[in-house]
Amino acid sequence: MRLPDAVRIVEVGPRDGLQNEAGHVSTQAKVELIDGLANAGLGYIEAGSFVAPAWVPQMADTAAVWAAMRQAPGVTYAALVPNLRGLENALACGVREVAVFASASEGFSQHNINCSIAQSLARFEPVLARALSEGVRVRGYVSCVMGCPYDGKVTPEQVRPVALALSEMGCYEVSLGDTLGVGTATQTRRLIDVVGHAVPRAQLAGHYHNTYGQALANVYASLLEGVSVFDSALGGLGGCPYAKGASGNLATEDLVYLLQGLGIETGVALDTLIALSWAFNRVLGRTPDAKVSLARPAPGVGP
Ligand code: HMG
């Protein structure tokens, strides 16, 4: 199979990356992160979520972030919303692209959004209808596509109907989330094969957490299956507060390095990204969880 000429990277650091952060991250630091990501060439940035603050306190200042951040021309800025209330809050902040999220496993659905998979899909119907009527584009996530912290094994056959439902509701793209980071390349290829019979591969994205160090292998497996959109987080930030034990996302700098090596265009300036990763991790008081940044500390901002 021919690899794609270009890949679209969806930077989820400011949302997926920071939602699980133990310490407080200031609104100003989030704004500088988002602006820095756009400056490094990321064309799509998920800049927070409008979820219940009692559930995810780290995202409680998303409206303030949106009010302060610069919106660079040509960059898509998006926010995650769990329900109609979240969508209305997002619209009030001028958000023009949102993401909704369902789970492939019942256990995670209950723990993450306090309802069954069927209830969550029913809840998203009016969210999609309202967003689309406002001309707001909606991306969908399916979580726990290769394993669930509560239910264990998850099969591609469980993922397919959830992905299809999101697509039929009007999500222009469905991102397949290995929330636990347990999947392997063989599993990934089978997942895309099975789900790809319901949702065209051109409308699928890969969202691989790196708990077992398999995220890059899973990206490569996905490329071979014709997927060309991948989610990642600067410095490997993140995890989900309702997926205990799961580590951060695939690091954006590691993803960019892989794609550059394959001759695939991303539009991202790797050195600028590495410098940003070191600078932002300094704010967090640690080093990046990214092989590329550790191998190539930027002058003046390294360890
Ligand atoms: P609930 O408790 O069942 O809902 O939570 P509720 O309607 O009873 O509301 C409870 C309280 O929250 C009420 O306030 C509501 O007004 C308020 P109170 O009356 O108690 O003062 N509320 C809200 N406030 C602000 N914004 C809102 C909102 N909605 C209700 N939008 C709910 C249900 C879905 C709201 C909750 O479970 C929730 O917010 N969950 C979000 C969890 C989350 O953000 N998880 C992480 C993202 S998913 C992820 O990381 C996976 C992904 O990355 C892919 C992957 O890795 O696989 C996407």
Ligand code: MG
């Ligand atoms: Mg995630």
